Amino acid sequence: MWQPRGAVMKSGRWYLALAAVAVTAGCGFGEVAFSGDFGGRPFRPDGTAFGFVDALERVPELKPRDRQRAIAVATFAAFDPTVDQEQLPGNDLVDLRHAIAVSDWFSFWWRDRQQVVAGSSFTDVVLIGDSDGRYEDSDSTATGRSDGFQARFAVAREELGAGASYADYRPFGTRAVVTVHLTEASLDVGGRLRGSATFRIERLDSDPADAATGSVGGEFSAPIVGERIAEKNFETLDLYNQLEVSR
Amino acid sequence: MRLLPTALVLLAVAGCGYGAVSVEGTFDGERFAPTGTVFAVLDAHVEEPRPGGGIAVIARDDPRLLLFFCQPAIDPDVDFAALSGSEIEELRELVRRGDRVLLRDLPTHATVAGARLVLDDGRADFALLMLAGSAPIAAGDSYADLRPLGRHLSAVLAIERAVLAEKGQLVGALALARDRAADQPANTVTGTVTLQFDAPIVSERIGESNLRVLGY
Numbered sequence: 162m163w164q165p166r167g168a169v170m171k172s173g174r175w176y177l178a179l180a181a182v183a184v185t186a187g188c189g190f191g192e193v194a195f196s197g198d199f200g201g202r203p204f205r206p207d208g209t210a211f212g213f214v215d216a217l218e219r220v221p222e223l224k225p226r227d228r229q230r231a232i233a234v235a236t237f238a239a240f241d242p243t244v245d246q247e248q249l250p251g252n253d254l255v256d257l258r259h260a261i262a263v264s265d266w267f268s269f270w271w272r273d274r275q276q277v278v279a280g281s282s283f284t285d286v287v288l289i290g291d292s293d294g295r296y297e298d299s300d301s302t303a304t305g306r307s308d309g310f311q312a313r314f315a316v317a318r319e320e321l322g323a324g325a326s327y328a329d330y331r332p333f334g335t336r337a338v339v340t341v342h343l344t345e346a347s348l349d350v351g352g353r354l355r356g357s358a359t360f361r362i363e364r365l366d367s368d369p370a371d372a373a374t375g376s377v378g379g380e381f382s383a384p385i386v387g388e389r390i391a392e393k394n395f396e397t398l399d400l401y402n403q404l405e406v407s408r
Numbered sequence: 409m410r411l412l413p414t415a416l417v418l419l420a421v422a423g424c425g426y427g428a429v430s431v432e433g434t435f436d437g438e439r440f441a442p443t444g445t446v447f448a449v450l451d452a453h454v455e456e457p458r459p460g461g462g463i464a465v466i467a468r469d470d471p472r473l474l475l476f477f478c479q480p481a482i483d484p485d486v487d488f489a490a491l492s493g494s495e496i497e498e499l500r501e502l503v504r505r506g507d508r509v510l511l512r513d514l515p516t517h518a519t520v521a522g523a524r525l526v527l528d529d530g531r532a533d534f535a536l537l538m539l540a541g542s543a544p545i546a547a548g549d550s551y552a553d554l555r556p557l558g559r560h561l562s563a564v565l566a567i568e569r570a571v572l573a574e575k576g577q578l579v580g581a582l583a584l585a586r587d588r589a590a591d592q593p594a595n596t597v598t599g600t601v602t603l604q605f606d607a608p609i610v611s612e613r614i615g616e617s618n619l620r621v622l623g624y
Contacts, residue, residue, distance in 0.1 A: 252493075253494075255492075255493035255494045260493070291457050323486075325487075326574060326611050332465075335462045
């Protein structure tokens, strides 16, 4: 019988950490320290956190943007965003892409870096998409959202056991409120975005009564890396698509 | 270090497949042997987008069965999506290179002991996907050696035993016939292969997820 080279994991979460570590020299980048859970499902995008300023656009040649964007992301999968991930061996690259796709992550996007200053706070209200656990659409009808700020996140895919049936299936609440407060915002390369974030999943009236809700939050620190290497790795790892970051 | 589930190790050591399949007949001497794995999935629910977002799981009014055969021995009780990315690619490639058959939309009300379900020009009791594996070729092989496979397919599924529940069992025989389509040459490969099978019914959620990972 065919079996995986390494063997089958018992827990996807620690397996993914191992897989990601196996393809990088280091173990994690930036810091995320969250606590809480969504109805028993943890949310720990604490393998990698980094940010960058998107200052240039291709139209088709590079030219400065009228408004420079700021981006911060975090994933459970661990990799070094200052290293060109395209140089990984093919299998390792496939492993890392898959680990990112199925594990916890969040992304924050600001339309104008001028917004991003220490002491500022931001809120987005996000709706779950077609894939369960993936909050990928801002609720345009919600009040209290911060102009020019988008938050997205996904809870790791649930690992299915041999007897997994729909009787065990518990969906997430449809809506989530994400709040971010920045205590440090040094956007030059070598600086960092630091602050706290809270992700609160809520149930709508239309949701099943057992839909998972809850709140996860804590501190994060995302070192600012160079735009060119960050964007190269975004392309290589399909992060624009996987982490729902606007180009 | 990751752990290897004991059951999986024992199956691998013993060289067993998943379920049981035996083959009678060939397609003009060409072996067709999706004999390493057979399992069925009772498709009793459908996932639909909820208004406002998210996924709603709805019980089907008309549950149906999927029946999958493939050449390598794989364990459909393992969550393929939880493997590493490269292991998933390896598994997909392994399955793709071998013979495989997928029957979809088998109506559960008609899948009972003694039933005979048919797919031919006049009747479609189920949908059929039948794919021949990719045999290795040698440096000297040319297209002159290549005989086209008959594209006109028909199938008869004879049910001997049906326990249609998760952890249940489907036992029977699937006769697959290849015939020459009107526009195919005279040397087209034709014939009938019959797969005698004993298929465990795996849990719906993992069974469907695994078929999706494999691309079906």
